[in-house]
Amino acid sequence: MDSSEVLTSFIKKNGLKKTSVRHLLLDLIKKKSGHFDVEELLLGIKQKNLKVSRASVYRTLHLLVGAGLINESLQRDGRTVYEYSSEKTHHDHMICVKCGKLIEFSDSLIEKHQKEICKKHKFVMTGHKLEIKGICSLCKNKV
């Protein structure tokens, strides 16, 4: 089932309506395939001479998170950064506090431990976020 079908079935299951705005945004996001925020999406929309309002972008992003198609990835400069939930394993982030560089990594052992901890607390995990802040190898060697 591809993402468009996932969206359609999520919409149907929740008594919502299939709209062009919702599928248009999903398409834009799929093409980006990486991290993005609301400003980036709005810029892309403007450049392509499409018409989607800021409010609809925010609303649709919430919807897509609910459908599991995208994730709130992290906060950067006060903005929420999202990413498309691809099939590849969940990954986490290192953020360089000097240059803002984002490094992705994934560690199956950490994932496994998280699941065990949730089990121990009888907690049903719906999402998780691991952010490591520090100084990247390039910045470390500067001055």
Place this chain on the structure above:
Amino acid sequence: MDSSEVLTSFIKKNGLKKTSVRHLLLDLIKKKSGHFDVEELLLGIKQKNLKVSRASVYRTLHLLVGAGLINESLQRDGRTVYEYSSEKTHHDHMICVKCGKLIEFSDSLIEKHQKEICKKHKFVMTGHKLEIKGICSLCKNKV
């Protein structure tokens, strides 16, 4: 070296000035010993008939983070939640998306893996945050 001394030496080392506001806030935070945000601090200040401005609270919190005395713990309802960096090992959080309940946990294996990953990427970690979102055991059993 207790936290007040840590603050004093941090202030001296950075050519800053020792002020009553800074030590007052540190004392308030130590007494709280748990999670807190700016509004909570301001409320406590008001109730005790103390006088510290909102701007100074924000400024001092940044200072205390820099001195390693407190941590930015997580985001809750758009507000930054801090916590006092006690001697106990670093801990992470589970947040119930239904009731907002915060569950603390710590896992030395996860910590260890994080360090290894940083080493692999030649990344100098200055802090990290792990947030697991989901549904707590109490909410799970409610309708």
Place this chain on the structure above:
DNA sequence: ATTGATATTGAGATTCAGTATCAAATAGGA
């Protein structure tokens, strides 16, 4: 295809956490 009930959208106003500004107050060395 038309209707009607309901959900969605766009434009702009609003909210609110956090930041910037700047004059007055304070710290602390000389």
Place this chain on the structure above:
DNA sequence: TCCTATTTGATACTGAATCTCAATATCAAT
């Protein structure tokens, strides 16, 4: 005490995210 740099408080400002509400679109039933 004096001098200079830092800090503080009051308040204006910023900007991401949300709210409002009239206009529009969806879709099931006719």
